[in-house]
Amino acid sequence: xxxxxxxxxxxxxxxxxxxxxxxxxxxxxxxxxxxxxVDLKVGKLVPKLDTKNLDTFDIPKVELKEICASFYTLxxxxxxxxxxxxxxxxxxxxAGFSNEKINIFNQFxxxxxxxxxxxxxxxxxxxxxxVDVNWRLDYIVK
Numbered sequence: 469x470x471x472x473x474x475x476x477x478x479x480x481x482x483x484x485x486x487x488x489x490x491x492x493x494x495x496x497x498x499x500x501x502x503x504x505x506v507d508l509k510v511g512k513l514v515p516k517l518d519t520k521n522l523d524t525f526d527i528p529k530v531e532l533k534e535i536c537a538s539f540y541t542l543x544x545x546x547x548x549x550x551x552x553x554x555x556x557x558x559x560x561x562x563a564g565f566s567n568e569k570i571n572i573f574n575q576f577x578x579x580x581x582x583x584x585x586x587x588x589x590x591x592x593x594x595x596x597x598x599v600d601v602n603w604r605l606d607y608i609v610k
Contacts, residue, residue: 469545469559475538476563482535483564492525494572500539501576504583546577547584553577 471479482488488496503517517536525532546556553574560570 469549471538471541471545474534475541478531478534478538479542479563481531482538483560483566483569485566487531488525488527488535490566490568490572492527493569496525496535497539497573497576500536500543501580504580504587543577543584544588547581547588550585
């Protein structure tokens with residue numbers, strides 16, 4: 469698993485209790501994991517972070533955005549590789565997180581792991597394309 473150096477630096481910033489207290493960490497992680505919601509109208513997972521709630525943190529906005537982006541990257545990588553709590557704990561411990569923060573992260577990660585894995589398996593980087601003429605005719609008739 470590869471995480472870029474900017475994300476690692478943001479994670480280390482979040483691991484420091486002077487920068488982000490345990491209570492603030494829990495609120496931020498809850499906000500990030502709660503952004504993974506299933507939109508029943510669309511019928512799939514639609515990740516959407518409520519940025520209004522980010523104003524409650526006493527962290528400069530630049531660092532807060534980097535922390536959020538780093539956690540989204542981390543969550544996606546953990547889910548993509550199907551990490552268990554031991555592997556997640558080891559990675560977070562190496563990044564300098566306390567046991568309390570690791571337990572908080574693991575609790576939310578276990579709750580949403582399957583939903584995130586489903587989202588990752590359904591998303592693709594390719595654009596819709598015409599498969600053959602019959603499909604295109606069906607598409608035009610609709």
